[in-house]
Amino acid sequence: MANEGFFARLMNLWRGLWSGWIGRKEESNPEAVYESAIQERLNQYESLKKAVAGIVYLRNKLASELEQKNKELASLQEQVMVAVDKGEDEVALILIEKKDDLEAEISRLKGELEHTKIEAEEAKRSLVDFQGEIERLRREKEQALARLATLEARRAIMRQLDRMSPEADMRALENVRQRIDKLSAEIEANKETQDRSLQDKIKEIRKESRMASAKAQLEEIKKMREAQTAPKVEKTI
Numbered sequence: 001m002a003n004e005g006f007f008a009r010l011m012n013l014w015r016g017l018w019s020g021w022i023g024r025k026e027e028s029n030p031e032a033v034y035e036s037a038i039q040e041r042l043n044q045y046e047s048l049k050k051a052v053a054g055i056v057y058l059r060n061k062l063a064s065e066l067e068q069k070n071k072e073l074a075s076l077q078e079q080v081m082v083a084v085d086k087g088e089d090e091v092a093l094i095l096i097e098k099k100d101d102l103e104a105e106i107s108r109l110k111g112e113l114e115h116t117k118i119e120a121e122e123a124k125r126s127l128v129d130f131q132g133e134i135e136r137l138r139r140e141k142e143q144a145l146a147r148l149a150t151l152e153a154r155r156a157i158m159r160q161l162d163r164m165s166p167e168a169d170m171r172a173l174e175n176v177r178q179r180i181d182k183l184s185a186e187i188e189a190n191k192e193t194q195d196r197s198l199q200d201k202i203k204e205i206r207k208e209s210r211m212a213s214a215k216a217q218l219e220e221i222k223k224m225r226e227a228q229t230a231p232k233v234e235k236t237i
Contacts, residue, residue, distance in 0.1 A: 030148055034141035041134050048130055052123040059120045062113040069106045076102060 076099040083092035 031141070031145055034137070034144070038134065038137055038141065041130075041137060045127075045130050045134060048123075048127055052120070052127050055116065055120045055123050059113065059116040062109055062116055066106065066109045066113055069102060069109060073099065073102050073106060 076095055080092055080095045080099060083089075083095055
């Protein structure tokens with residue numbers, strides 16, 4: 001069969017051409033690349049469907065023609081027998097020649113029909129495979145875009161980490177620590193100052209309280225002494 005495997009070869013050729021084409025496309029928009037490839041695949045699928053439809057039509061046409069020729073052959077065979085029974089040898093010879101030609105035509109039609117049937121089955125299988133290729137390409141698109149997004153995110157993180165200096169991070173961290181320590185020391189110093197001021201005030205109050213008490217006692221002692229040293233006045237009757 002000259003055309004056997006034609007559709008399989010066509011699909012392999014298309015795969016090779018598509019691989020080269022997609023390899024030359026720019027990487028700036030991967031989704032557009034996949035969409036373009038899928039659309040091209042759909043266009044090829046539509047063309048293949050038309051080809052398959054043509055082969056199926058030819059197969060059906062040959063089958064119908066073969067059926068008609070077989071009916072004609074059966075009719076000629078009957079006519080030959082009638083001519084022989086009637087002794088019409090010349091007519092019988094003409095009918096036999098026509099029968100032989102018709103048998104040759106039927107043999108040719110059978111060969112063409114058999115070949116066309118094989119082509120039609122192969123074409124239908126190729127059509128199904130082609131449809132499967134489109135679905136696989138769509139799934140590949142979803143998976144590839146998701147993986148690409150993940151890889152680009154990881155690359156962005158790695159680039160950001162590369163730009164960050166560990167020494168700069170440590171210096172920034174040390175500055176934060178120093179700020180915390182300074183603020184803590186400032187609060188502690190304020191607290192100590194406030195505590196000393198309060199203690200001094202308490203001491204001052206206690207000192208003043210003791211002084212006031214001492215003065216009061218001194219006054220009492222003076223009064224007692226004055227009373228004791230004062231001259232006694234005799235009472236007159």
